[in-house]
Amino acid sequence: MPTPPSSRKAAPIRIAVIGAGVVGLSVALELRSRGAEVAVYDRGLELGAGVTIRSAGMLGVAFDWAAEGDDRSLAALARHAGMLWPDYAARVERLGGGSVELSSAGSLVVARTDAEAEWLEGLTAACQARGLPGHTLTRSALEAREPAITGKVRSALLLPEDQQVDPALLLQRLGAALARAGVGLRFGRHVEGIVGGQVFQMPDGDRFDRLVLATGVQAAPAFVGPRGAPLALGLPAPIPVKGQMLALAPSGQTPRHVIHTRDIYIAPKSRWVLVGASVERGRADTEVDPAVVAGFRKRGAELVGALAEAPELSAWAGIRPGSPDDAPLIGETAIPGVIAALGHYRNGVLLAPATAEIVADQIIDGKVSPLAGAFAPGRFDKGGEAPHSPSSSGLDN
Ligand SMILES: Cc1cc2nc3c(=O)[nH]c(=O)nc-3n(C[C@H](O)[C@H](O)[C@H](O)COP(=O)(O)OP(=O)(O)OC[C@H]3O[C@@H](n4cnc5c(N)ncnc54)[C@H](O)[C@@H]3O)c2cc1C
Structure with missing residues (x-):
């Protein structure tokens, strides 16, 4: 007997996510948990083909936004993401069957010279002005909290x-x-070419109602209409920003916190201690410069003595997906049904759960979160200044 129309369940929306980095996978998980049928495409042969695996995994809600620029919409997105993280990590751990080693110990920012102390005062004031909690530590409080600092x-x-x-x-x-x-x-x-229209046809022939582009620093695929005419996404080209990193074996007294100086950070994980990172705008090569890496060790060891002799486990370079204003592009592109989740630059790990929420709100619920407005991919088309201003090159995440 045919089912009466009122009780017939609508077929789930079919969505392809292109890119299996932290952004694409987080978006896919959120879309799936809201009932969509999802497939993820990646050009790599396994997970970790992009930059995510080369990152430090810091969720720098306060440091990045107090230390850099005055981009309040990005700072608000970052803080929102930071608040999502504990639940998000717990969910990924429960569904993924193991730990992601979330640490909520906070980060320490230290100054060693007069000039750095002045910089740190400015940072403390910026935190206060933005309502970001920050506690100045006395020498004895620092020693008790982080004995690894020598x-x-x-x-x-x-x-x-x-x-x-x-x-x-x-x-x-x-x-x-x-x-x-x-x-x-x-x-x-x-995925190099996609045929668009009412549905999107992938190179393997499968068809989807919506597409999410999470291709990181790689150029987005080309789109053509059903009759072969090119379709423009209206996105700026990604800007590569190279970052070099050193990984040392944990040995002796290793830090409990992420420690920032003005020049470097030290991010301790259970399997290694990361010291980084360079910020080389416009560079897309993954060559490691021994002098840069030696500089990381020297500056790290000046602060944490145990790093002087710690065996080197690895050193690498990754390419951050920058955008013209260093802010992400999240939302519908000029091709209806194609959503960008791109340009996460130095904060893709931090911002991933917030990006996933925004993309799912838009695709599944048809609503644009107030946090997302400033990151619309079409903002560069308007002729005026983009709402975000790029930060300078140098050292850090
Ligand atoms: C040294 C360094 C330190 C960093 N530290 C931090 C940090 O502490 N905290 C933080 O939040 N961020 C950090 N970042 C930045 C962070 O790594 C990025 O913002 C984030 O990983 C971007 O994630 P993504 O998913 O957009 O890109 P990716 O991880 O690069 O994933 C993109 C995926 O898309 C695939 N792909 C691309 N094009 C196609 C195509 N046409 N077809 C199929 N697949 C395709 C790629 O194979 C890749 O797997 C750091 C970066 C560097 C280099």
Whole structure:
């Protein structure tokens, strides 16, 4: 007997996510949990083909936004993301069957010279002005909190809202969570051309109602209409920003916190201690410069003595997906039904759960979150100044 129309269930919306980095996987998980049928395409043969696995996994809610620029919409998005993280990590761990090593110990910012102390005062004031909690630590409080610091420190600030995870574990757990939720992870699929229209046809012939572009620093695929005419996404080209990193074996007294100086950070994980990172705008090569890496060790060891002799486990370079104004592009592109989740630059790990929420709100619920307005991908088309201003190159995440 035919089912009466009122009780017939609507077919789930079919969505393809292109890119299996932290952004694409987080978006896929959120879309799936809201009932969509989701497939993830990646050109790599396994997880970790992009920059996510090369990152430090810091969830720098306070440090990045107090230290850099005055972009309040990005700072608000970052803080929102930071608040999502504990629940998000717990969910990924539950569904993915293991830890992502979320640490909520906060980060420490230390100053060693007069000039750095002045910089740290400015940072403390910026935190206060933005309502970001930050506690100045006395010498004895710093010693008690972080005995691994052996170098002379003039002043120190604790940023309790900063967190960190292990990005490789995060990718692994996300992959397991998606597989368990029935999301197909299609590796070895470099998506170069897509036919658009009412539905989108992928190179493997499968058709989807919506597409999410999470291709990181790689150029987005080309789109053509049903008759072969090119369709423009209206997106700026991604800007590569190279970052070099050193990984040392944990040995002796290793830090409990992420520690920032003006020049470097030290991000301790259970399997290694990361010291980084360079910020080389416009560079897309992954060559490691021994002098840069030696500089990380020297500056790290000046602060944390145990790093002087710690065996080097690895050193690498990754390419951050920058945008013309260093803010992400999240929302519908000029092709209806194609959603960008791009340009996360130095904060893709931090921002991933917030990006996933925004994308799912838009696709599944048809609403644009107030936090998302400033990140519309079409903002560069308007002729006027983009609402965000790029930060300068130098050292850090
Ligand atoms: C040294 C360094 C330190 C960093 N530290 C931090 C940090 O502490 N905290 C933080 O939040 N961020 C940090 N970042 C930035 C962070 O790594 C990025 O913002 C984030 O990983 C971007 O994630 P993504 O998913 O957009 O890109 P990716 O991880 O690069 O994923 C994109 C995926 O898309 C795939 N792809 C691309 N094009 C196609 C195509 N046409 N077809 C199929 N697949 C395709 C790629 O294979 C890749 O797997 C750091 C970056 C560097 C380099």
